[in-house]
Amino acid sequence: MFSAIFGSVEQGFIYALMALGVYLTFRVLDFPDLTVDGSFVTGAGTAAAMIVLGYHPAIATVVAILAGFLAGCMTGLLHTKGKINPLLSGILMMIALYSINLRIMGFTVENSVGRPNIPLMNSETLFSQFYSWWGSLGIDESINGFLTSLGIQYVPKTWGTVLIVAILIIIIKLVFDWFLKTEVGLAIRATGDNKKMIRSFSANTDILVILGLGLSNALVAFSGALIAQYTKAADIGLGIGMIVIGLASVIIGEAIFGTKTIVRTTLAVIAGAIIYRIVLALALRVEIMDPGDMKLITAVIVIIALILPQYFEKRREKSRKVKRHALRESKRLIKSKESENLA
Amino acid sequence: MLKINNINKIFNEGTADEKIALDQINLHLNIGDFVTVIGSNGAGKSTMLNMVSGALSPDFGQIMIDGNDVTKLPEFKRSRFIGRVFQDPMSGTAPTMTIEENLAIAYSRNKKRSLKVGVDKQRKEFFLHSLESLHLNLENRLNAKVGLLSGGERQALSLLMATFTKPSILLLDEHTAALDPSRAELITNLTEKLVKKDNLTTLMVTHNMQQALDLGNRLIMMDKGQIILEVEEKEKKNLTIEKLMEEFQRIRGEKFTSDRALLTS
Numbered sequence: 001m002f003s004a005i006f007g008s009v010e011q012g013f014i015y016a017l018m019a020l021g022v023y024l025t026f027r028v029l030d031f032p033d034l035t036v037d038g039s040f041v042t043g044a045g046t047a048a049a050m051i052v053l054g055y056h057p058a059i060a061t062v063v064a065i066l067a068g069f070l071a072g073c074m075t076g077l078l079h080t081k082g083k084i085n086p087l088l089s090g091i092l093m094m095i096a097l098y099s100i101n102l103r104i105m106g107f108t109v110e111n112s113v114g115r116p117n118i119p120l121m122n123s124e125t126l127f128s129q130f131y132s133w134w135g136s137l138g139i140d141e142s143i144n145g146f147l148t149s150l151g152i153q154y155v156p157k158t159w160g161t162v163l164i165v166a167i168l169i170i171i172i173k174l175v176f177d178w179f180l181k182t183e184v185g186l187a188i189r190a191t192g193d194n195k196k197m198i199r200s201f202s203a204n205t206d207i208l209v210i211l212g213l214g215l216s217n218a219l220v221a222f223s224g225a226l227i228a229q230y231t232k233a234a235d236i237g238l239g240i241g242m243i244v245i246g247l248a249s250v251i252i253g254e255a256i257f258g259t260k261t262i263v264r265t266t267l268a269v270i271a272g273a274i275i276y277r278i279v280l281a282l283a284l285r286v287e288i289m290d291p292g293d294m295k296l297i298t299a300v301i302v303i304i305a306l307i308l309p310q311y312f313e314k315r316r317e318k319s320r321k322v323k324r325h326a327l328r329e330s331k332r333l334i335k336s337k338e339s340e341n342l343a
Numbered sequence: 344m345l346k347i348n349n350i351n352k353i354f355n356e357g358t359a360d361e362k363i364a365l366d367q368i369n370l371h372l373n374i375g376d377f378v379t380v381i382g383s384n385g386a387g388k389s390t391m392l393n394m395v396s397g398a399l400s401p402d403f404g405q406i407m408i409d410g411n412d413v414t415k416l417p418e419f420k421r422s423r424f425i426g427r428v429f430q431d432p433m434s435g436t437a438p439t440m441t442i443e444e445n446l447a448i449a450y451s452r453n454k455k456r457s458l459k460v461g462v463d464k465q466r467k468e469f470f471l472h473s474l475e476s477l478h479l480n481l482e483n484r485l486n487a488k489v490g491l492l493s494g495g496e497r498q499a500l501s502l503l504m505a506t507f508t509k510p511s512i513l514l515l516d517e518h519t520a521a522l523d524p525s526r527a528e529l530i531t532n533l534t535e536k537l538v539k540k541d542n543l544t545t546l547m548v549t550h551n552m553q554q555a556l557d558l559g560n561r562l563i564m565m566d567k568g569q570i571i572l573e574v575e576e577k578e579k580k581n582l583t584i585e586k587l588m589e590e591f592q593r594i595r596g597e598k599f600t601s602d603r604a605l606l607t608s
Binding site (some may be wrong): 178179181182183184185186189190195196197198199200201202203204205249268 | 360396418419420421422423427429433434435436437438439440444445447448449451452453456457458459460462463504505
């Protein structure tokens with residue numbers, strides 16, 4: 001139980017990168033971008049393929065990010081220059097990426113062009129390289145020793161993963177927040193808010209949409225590259241439903257933590273990604289559930305996250321109305337009494 | 344300085360809905376000219392403004408700004424030197440962004456947008472100072488989202504954003520039409536003040552005849568895609584609504600009718 005939740009938190013931090021990407025398109029640019037299902041695998045596949053081919057995992061990860069950026073820019077080009085509907089642009093790119101991803105992973109085998117999965121069991125990854133350094137510090141032993149002395153039975157294998165991914169996502173969040181406050185970032189936000197207005201202030205909305213989609217999918221591919229290295233495998237089916245998971249994270253986070261400022265909303269999105277992973281892990285622990293039910297559970301979580309806030313808002317509005325009504329009534333009563341007294 | 348030379352525009356050409364929007368329009372504005380444009384619905388006033396801004400492109404003809412041919416320049420490039428305020432208060436601002444962020448966007452209009460933070464200390468100071476001139480107490484609400492402002496406040500902000508980079512041309516498209524009378528008057532006064540301050544070359548479309556007479560140094564009247572009357576500075580001073588109506592009747596041989604033309608202020 002504990003280890004399942006601990007693993008969810010680790011994964012949640014990595015998936016939060018993807019969720020931030022989805023937030024950038026879906027909320028900031030107001031562009032429902034379905035490229036995500038493809039670009040996540042592009043990131044995972046590119047990183048895995050390059051690692052197997054002998055490149056340093058850091059270089060493999062950077063190239064994966066660039067590949068995601070390109071994929072997003074292509075979707076942007078389809079929409080802005082090709083005048084194709086946003087949803088359709090994303091779907092077209094997603095389906096095209098399926099074949100492209102097979103080809104990318106196919107680079108690792110000589111006698112075939114496509115390859116549906118790459119295991120990384122025995123390969124060096126960013127995580128394995130990190131562990132070899134982290135393990136030498138002996139921090140895990142001392143923390144776990146302390147915890148067991150307190151009588152806690154279940155201790156995680158390592159605290160290193162959760163620490164490093166948490167630090168990484170905090171850095172990315174700070175850069176993300178800063179970027180949305182720069183002149184270019186402001187223009188991207190205004191593009192999602194009011195295209196007519198930002199055009200009248202000399203911004204090229206086409207370029208901004210392309211840039212926003214590129215950055216979003218770069219984050220998604222980054223997330224994919226890390227997940228491949230974390231789970232030690234890249235698979236062509238990894239991205240199925242990824243956009244829904246991203247949306248779930250954004251919606252859950254926003255519903256719980258609010259959207260008052262950008263800084264707060266990005267924090268909410270990260271928290272949403274982690275909460276989603278925990279809920280999923282808990283749901284899968286129910287006896288009758290099978291890992292194959294994961295997508296169904298995801299859909300149900302998103303539906304609940306969409307409907308519940310509406311319900312709560314309605315109830316809150318009603319209680320507010322009742323309060324205001326009571327206030328008005330009492331005021332009226334006082335007034336009529338006063339006029340009686342005067343009479 | 345703005346020159347509109349022989350502009351033609353036909354919508355839905357070759358179909359049953361064909362409509363001649365602009366028919367051989369010629370108009371020259373000198374630096375500092377403030378021209379008000381009146382006319383009935385469908386006269387082509389807004390279409391003409393959209394030609395200048397680049398939102399629409401003419402079928403034939405040429406548009407020059409400061410001596411440069413901008414006819415083929417896309418809207419976003421032209422807006423480096425054209426300030427605009429729209430009729431709908433929602434159109435001119437980004438509602439989910441704060442007042443200072445909106446001002447920062449307007450501030451970068453004639454510069455290249457970079458990875459510099461949009462609202463730094465120095466700019467904030469400048470924004471504060473500019474907002475104070477509106478006397479709407481907006482300077483104390485720099486971090487309020489623009490979506491929370493009233494229509495009049497938004498329109499005042501739009502006007503400030505459109506003018507504070509001192510554009511070569513200012514286009515006002517019925518920018519007081521969606522406001523209640525007292526707010527409309529406030530925006531009208533503000534327009535006069537801001538235009539005068541920087542001696543902006545301005546083209547203003549209005550349905551309000553009194554406003555067209557009160558503001559600006561020149562007036563043109565449009566009908567069915569043509570400019571049918573041009574009133575220069577001297578004559579404009581003695582012009583009244585009655586005289587304008589008579590003039591229209593004399594030229595067109597019919598009465599001036601428009602649901603939305605306000606004959607009194």
